[in-house]
Amino acid sequence: MVKVKSLADLQNLKANLQTKVDLREKGDSAERLVQVRVAMATCGIASGAKKVMEFFIDELEKRNIDAVVTQTGCMGYCYAEPTIEVKLPNQDPVVFGYVDSKKADEIIEKYIKNGELVPGIIPVNYETIDNNNQ
Amino acid sequence: MAKYKMHLLVCGGTGCRASASDAIVGKLQKELDEKNLQDEVQVVMTGCFGFCEKGPIVKVLPDNTFYVQVKPDDAKVIVEEHVIKGRKVEKLLYKDPADQKEISDSKHMGFYKKQLRIALRNCGVINPENIEEAIARDAYAALAKVLTEMTPQQAIQEMIDSGLRGRGGGGFPTGMKWKIASQNHADQKYVVCNADEGDPGAFMDRSILEGDPHSVIEAMAINGYCIGATKGLVYIRAEYPLAIERLKIAINQVREYGLLGDDILGTGFSFDIQLRYGAGAFVCGEETALIHSMEGERGEPTFKPPFPAESGYLGKPTNVNNVETYANIPVIYLKGANWFNKIGTAKSKGTKVFALAGKINNVGLIEVPMGTTLREVIYEIGGGIKDGKKFKAVQTGGPSGGCLTEKHLDTPIDYDNLIASGSMMGSGGMIVMDEDDCMVSVARFYLDFTVEESCGKCAPCRIGNKRLHEQLDIICKGKGTLADMDKLRNLSHVIKDTSLCGLGQTSPNPVLSTLDNFYDEYLEHVHDKKCRAGVCKDLMQYIIDTEPCVGCTACARVCPVGAISGERKGPHTIDQTICIKCGACMDKCKFNAISIH
Numbered sequence: 001m002v003k004v005k006s007l008a009d010l011q012n013l014k015a016n017l018q019t020k021v022d023l024r025e026k027g028d029s030a031e032r033l034v035q036v037r038v039a040m041a042t043c044g045i046a047s048g049a050k051k052v053m054e055f056f057i058d059e060l061e062k063r064n065i066d067a068v069v070t071q072t073g074c075m076g077y078c079y080a081e082p083t084i085e086v087k088l089p090n091q092d093p094v095v096f097g098y099v100d101s102k103k104a105d106e107i108i109e110k111y112i113k114n115g116e117l118v119p120g121i122i123p124v125n126y127e128t129i130d131n132n133n134q
Numbered sequence: 135m136a137k138y139k140m141h142l143l144v145c146g147g148t149g150c151r152a153s154a155s156d157a158i159v160g161k162l163q164k165e166l167d168e169k170n171l172q173d174e175v176q177v178v179m180t181g182c183f184g185f186c187e188k189g190p191i192v193k194v195l196p197d198n199t200f201y202v203q204v205k206p207d208d209a210k211v212i213v214e215e216h217v218i219k220g221r222k223v224e225k226l227l228y229k230d231p232a233d234q235k236e237i238s239d240s241k242h243m244g245f246y247k248k249q250l251r252i253a254l255r256n257c258g259v260i261n262p263e264n265i266e267e268a269i270a271r272d273a274y275a276a277l278a279k280v281l282t283e284m285t286p287q288q289a290i291q292e293m294i295d296s297g298l299r300g301r302g303g304g305g306f307p308t309g310m311k312w313k314i315a316s317q318n319h320a321d322q323k324y325v326v327c328n329a330d331e332g333d334p335g336a337f338m339d340r341s342i343l344e345g346d347p348h349s350v351i352e353a354m355a356i357n358g359y360c361i362g363a364t365k366g367l368v369y370i371r372a373e374y375p376l377a378i379e380r381l382k383i384a385i386n387q388v389r390e391y392g393l394l395g396d397d398i399l400g401t402g403f404s405f406d407i408q409l410r411y412g413a414g415a416f417v418c419g420e421e422t423a424l425i426h427s428m429e430g431e432r433g434e435p436t437f438k439p440p441f442p443a444e445s446g447y448l449g450k451p452t453n454v455n456n457v458e459t460y461a462n463i464p465v466i467y468l469k470g471a472n473w474f475n476k477i478g479t480a481k482s483k484g485t486k487v488f489a490l491a492g493k494i495n496n497v498g499l500i501e502v503p504m505g506t507t508l509r510e511v512i513y514e515i516g517g518g519i520k521d522g523k524k525f526k527a528v529q530t531g532g533p534s535g536g537c538l539t540e541k542h543l544d545t546p547i548d549y550d551n552l553i554a555s556g557s558m559m560g561s562g563g564m565i566v567m568d569e570d571d572c573m574v575s576v577a578r579f580y581l582d583f584t585v586e587e588s589c590g591k592c593a594p595c596r597i598g599n600k601r602l603h604e605q606l607d608i609i610c611k612g613k614g615t616l617a618d619m620d621k622l623r624n625l626s627h628v629i630k631d632t633s634l635c636g637l638g639q640t641s642p643n644p645v646l647s648t649l650d651n652f653y654d655e656y657l658e659h660v661h662d663k664k665c666r667a668g669v670c671k672d673l674m675q676y677i678i679d680t681e682p683c684v685g686c687t688a689c690a691r692v693c694p695v696g697a698i699s700g701e702r703k704g705p706h707t708i709d710q711t712i713c714i715k716c717g718a719c720m721d722k723c724k725f726n727a728i729s730i731h
Binding site: 005080097116129 | 248261270278
């Protein structure tokens, strides 16, 4: 681990990490990585998010899909836990709610493999600080 | 295998469903089938778009076209024009209320989105256990900016200019708090993060710590630089094991990166953070009680002054801020006080996170600019009342707050308006109640909580709240008199005026606000011995109507206390002196002969 010793260090580090994350998120034509984020706050875990996350990790590997499964915090949709966000290469992320193993299977088979949407989509209904420049 | 080229998303939120989104899905599907496009275009019903006033909504992917107020008959034109010819259907586009211009791409209509996520900016986005993702999203950039470009005085001024007020409930201006702490000189000062979230139903602090611990760590370091403290403490309740774990992981990662510790970024500023665990006492959210608890003393509040800014943890100047307050701070330094200042109302700047709970469709964590109305929060973001029932009240501010009613729905939410309406911001719990909730019982519920949580130090709170609870209990049992209602009000004022800390000073609020807003309901309990919501069991009677009763004896067999008697094939009766109002008989009766009176 290299310590961050100056402002320049931090700026370089940020730029590098951002490229790394961007590459993973936006991808390019060669990039075929699927990203799955599982909301794993207390509420999500209590509704079974851990099981769902394990299911995705195991099944995506078994089904030979190049994917990264990560955990994240609460997305705020407590009524629809467990919630996940799936980002297919070159597409906007989609949030799915009420995900159990059965739903996860459907998401892999229909959405991840074929781009076919399945019920349970939660539209993004908030603004981020990135696009708020009033 | 079918690979869809286009998706039509139809809003399936409660509001849109009520206005025929099911029929829209059907019609769209039919049109597509007729044109033989079913393998290229997929119709999907989604959750609520949060724009119910313009529903039903249809969104087209991948071009993000956003159609509003769509009728089932519009399906034909959407398919023929948009899907086949690629032309947008102008009459269904959303028109900007300002200039009546159509806006087609939902990415350019951020203003319809009622929520703005500042404190929650990284929650649900980054992996909280990976500092790299946080840094890629600007974590610690504000700390670097403050340390290298600003003096502590300038940084404090920026905070004052931003207008940020404490999100823990009190609403004290954060910049002023920092200024006072910075002006007291001592060999050691402390920065404390209050993560003792205690309001029933509020969980935003937990979610922030679990989703984005770095925002809090960064802000505490900035706070330390501003007031001249090198030590930070997070007082967190032991009931939040996941938040504690993630916070520990985050602190270790920050230390590895050298962003906590000695000589941060080569600026000579040193700062480190430790955790202190609370055992979950509500009163320890009060800053003096919190500090005593951290010192290993009893978690009891003490008289202010001296304020913690003069003499706090171990007698040293201490600045205490809440988790959500801290989560806002890095963004303020990155985007500037002026940016933050423009969001919100005249006296309450920025956004507030609310935990929406109760009888509402979309229970969850939301973040809205100050000044958003309760109606927007409940009906647009929250998706309205569950099962189409009637809205009765919304409780804000937890046990210290009050109940707001229909007449407050269009009040813009900010610190001052909520207080003027007889409630308060509190930490941001928002519990929605419908016609099935009894307001006297609700007041009793909150008193139950304060009686449990009173630390017992001063008599008005320790004894007064207990008496208040007893009075409410008497009324709920149908034994109350009009004199009891006067007693309730008088006692409430005495407790408010004579208690030492915030707990006692606010604990009668649920009683006073329900007395003010739901006087009729109290009166019904006292006068007519009636509970309109059917919650107070002692005021209900299960009665068997002899007409439809066929004497099957099912009710008599299911009654756990043997209160039902009668001949086989003859009408049965319930002995009200024995009945415990469990309702088992009513569930069992196949002839709808049993009803509640």
